[in-house]
Amino acid sequence: MFANFDFEVILRSLPYLFYDGMTFTLTLTALATLGGIVLGTLLALMRLSGLPPLSLPAAGYVNLMRSVPLVLMIFWFYFLVPYIGQWVTGAARPIQVGAFVSSLVTFTLFEAAYFCEIMRAGIQSIPRGQVAAAQALGMNYVQTMGYIVLPQAFRNMLPVLLTQTIILFQDTSLVYVLSITDFLGAASKVAQRDGRLVEMYLFAALVYFIISFFASLLVRRLQSRVAIIR
Amino acid sequence: MHYNWNWGIFFETSPDGVHTYLTTLLMGTGWTLATALAAWALALSLGSLVGVVRTMPYPWLVRLGQAYVELFRNIPLLVQMFLWYFVLPEVVPAAVGDWLKQLPDASFYTAVVSLGFYTSARVAEQVRAGILALARGQRWAALALGLTLPQAYLYVLLPMAFRIILPPLTSEFLNIIKNSAVALTIGLMELTARARAMQEMSFQVFEAFTAATVIYIVINIAVTFGMRWVERRAAVPGLIGAPAPAAAH
Numbered sequence: 001m002f003a004n005f006d007f008e009v010i011l012r013s014l015p016y017l018f019y020d021g022m023t024f025t026l027t028l029t030a031l032a033t034l035g036g037i038v039l040g041t042l043l044a045l046m047r048l049s050g051l052p053p054l055s056l057p058a059a060g061y062v063n064l065m066r067s068v069p070l071v072l073m074i075f076w077f078y079f080l081v082p083y084i085g086q087w088v089t090g091a092a093r094p095i096q097v098g099a100f101v102s103s104l105v106t107f108t109l110f111e112a113a114y115f116c117e118i119m120r121a122g123i124q125s126i127p128r129g130q131v132a133a134a135q136a137l138g139m140n141y142v143q144t145m146g147y148i149v150l151p152q153a154f155r156n157m158l159p160v161l162l163t164q165t166i167i168l169f170q171d172t173s174l175v176y177v178l179s180i181t182d183f184l185g186a187a188s189k190v191a192q193r194d195g196r197l198v199e200m201y202l203f204a205a206l207v208y209f210i211i212s213f214f215a216s217l218l219v220r221r222l223q224s225r226v227a228i229i230r
Numbered sequence: 231m232h233y234n235w236n237w238g239i240f241f242e243t244s245p246d247g248v249h250t251y252l253t254t255l256l257m258g259t260g261w262t263l264a265t266a267l268a269a270w271a272l273a274l275s276l277g278s279l280v281g282v283v284r285t286m287p288y289p290w291l292v293r294l295g296q297a298y299v300e301l302f303r304n305i306p307l308l309v310q311m312f313l314w315y316f317v318l319p320e321v322v323p324a325a326v327g328d329w330l331k332q333l334p335d336a337s338f339y340t341a342v343v344s345l346g347f348y349t350s351a352r353v354a355e356q357v358r359a360g361i362l363a364l365a366r367g368q369r370w371a372a373l374a375l376g377l378t379l380p381q382a383y384l385y386v387l388l389p390m391a392f393r394i395i396l397p398p399l400t401s402e403f404l405n406i407i408k409n410s411a412v413a414l415t416i417g418l419m420e421l422t423a424r425a426r427a428m429q430e431m432s433f434q435v436f437e438a439f440t441a442a443t444v445i446y447i448v449i450n451i452a453v454t455f456g457m458r459w460v461e462r463r464a465a466v467p468g469l470i471g472a473p474a475p476a477a478a479h
Contacts (some may be wrong), residue, residue, distance in 0.1 A: 067404070067450035068443050069411035072422045076443075079435045083233070170306035177415060184309060197316045205309045212304035 006196055010203050013190045021186030022207075028103060028182070029169045035108035036168070037161065040115025045145065047120055058116070065113035070174055077106040078178055099180045103172075111168050118160050122153030159223040166215050170208065183207065239434045240441065251428050251438075258424030259445055265341050265420060266407040272346025273406065274399075277353025282383055284354065285361045295354065302351035307344070307412050314344045315416045341413035341420075349406050356398045360391030393464045400457040407449060421445060 046058035065073070081102045085095030126149050134144040154161075173184040181189065184204055191200035240252040249257070284295035302310070315337070319327040333339060364387060372382035392399075414423035425442035429435045 064443075064447070067408075068446045069408040069422055071411040071414065072425070072439065072442055072446070075422070075426060075429075076439050079429075079439075170304075173306040173308045174412065176308060184306070188312075191316075197312075198320045201309065201312045201317050205305045205313055208306055208309055209301070209304045213300060216304070 006199055009190065009194050009196045009199050013186075013200075016190065017183065017186045020181055021183035024100070024181060024185075025169070025172050025183040028100070028107060028172050028175070029165065031104055032107035032111055032172075033165045033168060035104070036111035036115045037119075039108060039112035040117075041119045041150070043112060043116035044119035044123060047116065048123060062113040062116050065110055066117075070110055070171055071177055073110050074103070074106050074174060074177060077109070078102050081105050099175070099178060103175045103178065103180060107168065107172065111164070111171075114164055115161065118157050118164060119153060121160075122157035123149055125156055126152055155226055158226055159219050162219045162222070163216065166212050166219070169215075170212060173208070233436065235437070236434055237437060239428075239432050239437055242432070244428065245431050251432065252441075254424050254428065255421065255438075255441055255445065258419060258421040258442075259449075261338070261418060262407065262410050262420040262422075263449070265338060265345065265410040265413060265418065266403075268342040269345035269349065269410070270403055270406050272342065273349035273353050273402070276346065276350035278357050278388070280350060280354035281357025281361065282388070284358045286379075299351045299354050302347055307348050307409055308415060310348055311340065311344045311412060311416055315340045337413065337416045337418040340416055341410065341418050345406055345409055345413070348409070349402060352402055352405075353399065356395045356402065357391060359398075360395035361387055363394055364390055390466065393466050394469075396457070396461045396464055400454070400461070403457070404450060404453055407453070408446070 043058045043062060046054040047062070049055055081097050082094035084105075085091070085097055086093065089095065130148055130152075131144055134148045139147070172182055175182050176185050176188065179185065187200045187204040191197045194200075240255075241250050243249070244251045244254050246254070280295045280298050283291050284299070286292060305313075319330040321327075322330070330336065368386055368390070369382060372386040373379070377385065410418075410420055411422040413420060414426065419427070421442050425438045428438040432438070
């Protein structure tokens with residue numbers, strides 16, 4: 001069954017797979033996580049603000065993003081981002097953005113909805129008395145959130161945020177639908193060029209498995225270390 | 231913005247010469263729902279089995295169940311789909327492989343199997359969590375009453391566990407509907423694929439994707455409301471999640 005399994009093709013394409021492909025995947029994962037957490041925290045603060053003009057759009061946005069498939073959103077933004085760029089810069093025609101910018105915008109905006117729900121749970125897990133105490137000390141909203149609530153919410157939610165990042169790492173493989181050379185895209189291009197689908201896809205699966213598996217092991221160990229002892 | 235909106239496009243005939251674009255989208259919705267439902271049946275049965283196995287008093291079975299969950303959770307769904315679709319027919323005996331490749335609707339069956347296995351790992355985690363959420367005494371009481379281990383699971387532990395984990399199962403079901411869109415990569419003409427085809431043929435990008443988005447949202451709302459009704463009916467009386475009994479005056 002594995003009689004004509006060709007390890008050679010994997011070895012030969014290693015530089016391409018990791019230097020071109022994995023770099024794209026990891027950069028996209030890291031930047032989209034950062035952007036997603038920042039935007040998601042803002043969305044969470046909007047949802048919890050108690051002001052309908054802020055909380056309703058945020059809730060609508062989050063629910064919209066969470067009810068459509070990521071693949072559909074990738075297509076949406078692939079066509080929408082040039083128009084958004086035109087609108088922002090006031091250019092005469094839709095701006096051509098590269099595959100990287102397009103997928104970065106997509107993943108940041110999409111994952112922000114999921115990070116928002118995590119941060120919302122994190123903020124809600126802080127005892128109400130702390131907010132009252134901060135206000136009694138004379139802190140304003142920004143100070144209360146920045147010094148008291150958010151640092152604890154981040155710490156409580158760190159394992160969940162990292163788990164979501166692992167999911168995001170796996171989800172970035174979906175940029176395949178735009179024929180982008182991420183790790184899977186690179187593997188798939190070699191697979192089709194050399195007619196070595198079995199080797200390349202098995203190898204890709206192995207690499208994704210190893211990274212995700214050990215990353216979740218680390219998250220589990222971190223979880224026991226950062227937990228606030230009460 | 232230089233974009234020519236044309237909402238009438240839905241009633242124009244698509245390149246297949248028979249159906250309007252709207253009909254092709256609805257056909258895609260049918261495939262999406264069929265794939266999601268079939269995969270859900272597989273995910274629920276496999277996931278329950280593995281979830282149960284992970285709470286059994288046999289360490290080697292627990293470890294086997296854990297390995298299963300780790301395997302299907304740590305590989306992206308898209309890669310798993312490629313493994314089932316491109317790799318499996320090559321590594322099984324040639325006769326079986328040929329049969330697999332010539333199967334009509336092969337992408338549908340592949341999508342069902344890969345979505346089913348992928349989601350089963352998540353369902354297994356929920357089922358396990360549900361069983362572990364029960365008081366230990368329930369298992370002991372069931373065994374002390376003379377029930378065998380399978381009977382204890384079937385009549386005591388699982389009925390309670392499933393009622394507790396209904397809300398997370400609902401979100402897994404919503405996930406399976408959304409994840410079925412990944413199957414467009416292996417050629418399944420489900421809703422997102424139809425929207426994409428409509429965009430390529432008619433160049434009405436935003437109308438096509440708006441329609442698909444609206445259909446997904448409608449499905450989402452319908453499932454959420456339906457499941458909320460089921461959750462209310464199945465809530466375990468006395469738990470915090472259950473509606474409080476009418477207060478006595």
